[in-house]
Amino acid sequence: MASRSEVSEAVSAEEPTETMASQKREERLRKFRDLHFKRNEARKLNHQEVVEEDKRLKLPSNWEAKKARLEYELVVDQKKKECAAQGEDYERVTLLEVSAEDADRWERKKKKKNPDPGFAGYAEAQLRQYQRLTKQIRPDMEGYERQKQECGEDFHPTSNSLLHGTHVPSREAIDRMQEDVEKQIEKRSKYSRRRAYNDDADIDYINERNAKFNKKAERFYGKYTAEIKQNLERGTAV
Numbered sequence: 118m119a120s121r122s123e124v125s126e127a128v129s130a131e132e133p134t135e136t137m138a139s140q141k142r143e144e145r146l147r148k149f150r151d152l153h154f155k156r157n158e159a160r161k162l163n164h165q166e167v168v169e170e171d172k173r174l175k176l177p178s179n180w181e182a183k184k185a186r187l188e189y190e191l192v193v194d195q196k197k198k199e200c201a202a203q204g205e206d207y208e209r210v211t212l213l214e215v216s217a218e219d220a221d222r223w224e225r226k227k228k229k230k231n232p233d234p235g236f237a238g239y240a241e242a243q244l245r246q247y248q249r250l251t252k253q254i255r256p257d258m259e260g261y262e263r264q265k266q267e268c269g270e271d272f273h274p275t276s277n278s279l280l281h282g283t284h285v286p287s288r289e290a291i292d293r294m295q296e297d298v299e300k301q302i303e304k305r306s307k308y309s310r311r312r313a314y315n316d317d318a319d320i321d322y323i324n325e326r327n328a329k330f331n332k333k334a335e336r337f338y339g340k341y342t343a344e345i346k347q348n349l350e351r352g353t354a355v
Contacts, residue, residue: 250297260287 177183200207265272322328 253297257287 196210197207200210322331
C-alpha cells in the first residue's frame with residue numbers, strides 16, 4: 118500500500134492541472150459570451166439600419182433639400198425673433214454678418230446672370246443674333262497650328278499675299294453652318310408675319326379692337342349675314 122506521503126504528493130500534483138483546466142474553461146466561456154453579445158449587437162444594428170433605410174426609401178426624392186430648407190427657415194425665424202426682442206433690424210444684422218468674400222462672390226454671380234433686355238427694332242434683333250452666333254464659336258487651335266505650319270512664312274499675309282481661294286473650310290465647319298441655317302429657317306417659319314394693310318378694303322370699324330371683333334364675327338357668322346349685308350348695300354333691305 119502507498120504511504121500517506123505518496124498520496125498527498127499525487128493530490129498536490131493533480132491540483133495545478135485541474136486549476137489550469139478550469140481557467141481555460143472559464144476563458145472559453147468568456148469568449149463565447151463575448152461573441153454571443155457581439156452577435157446580438159450586430160443583429161440589432163443591422164435591424165436598425167434596415168428600418169432606417171426603409172424609412173429613407175419611403176421619403177420623397179426632394180426630402181433632403183426640403184428638410185434643409187425647413188431647418189434654414191426655423192433658424193431665420195428664431196433670428197428674427199431675437200432681433201425683434203432686442204429692437205434691431207434683421208436685414209441690417211444679416212448684412213453685417215456677411216463676409217467680404219461672400220459678398221464679392223454673390224456680386225460676381227449676379228453679374229454673370231444676363232437678363233434678356235429684349236429688342237425694339239430690327240437692328241437690335243440682328244445684334245442679338247450676332248452675339249448668339251459668336252458665343253457658339255470655338256477656336257480650333259489644332260487646325261490653327263496645322264495651317265500655320267503648312268503656310269510657313271505666308272501665314273501672316275502682306276500686301277503681296279494672295280488670299281482669295283486659298284482657304285478650304287473643314288467638313289465639320291460646313292455641317293455646323295448648315296445646321297445653323299436650318300435652325301434659322303425653322304425658327305422663321307414659326308413666326309406669324311403681320312398682314313399687309315389693304316387700302317381698298319371697306320372700313321367698317323372705329324378702332325383696332327373693333328376691327329378684330331368684326332373679323333371674328335365675319336369668320337363665324339359671315340355666311341349667314343352675307344345676303345342681309347348685300348341688301349343693305351343695295352338699299353333693297355326690307
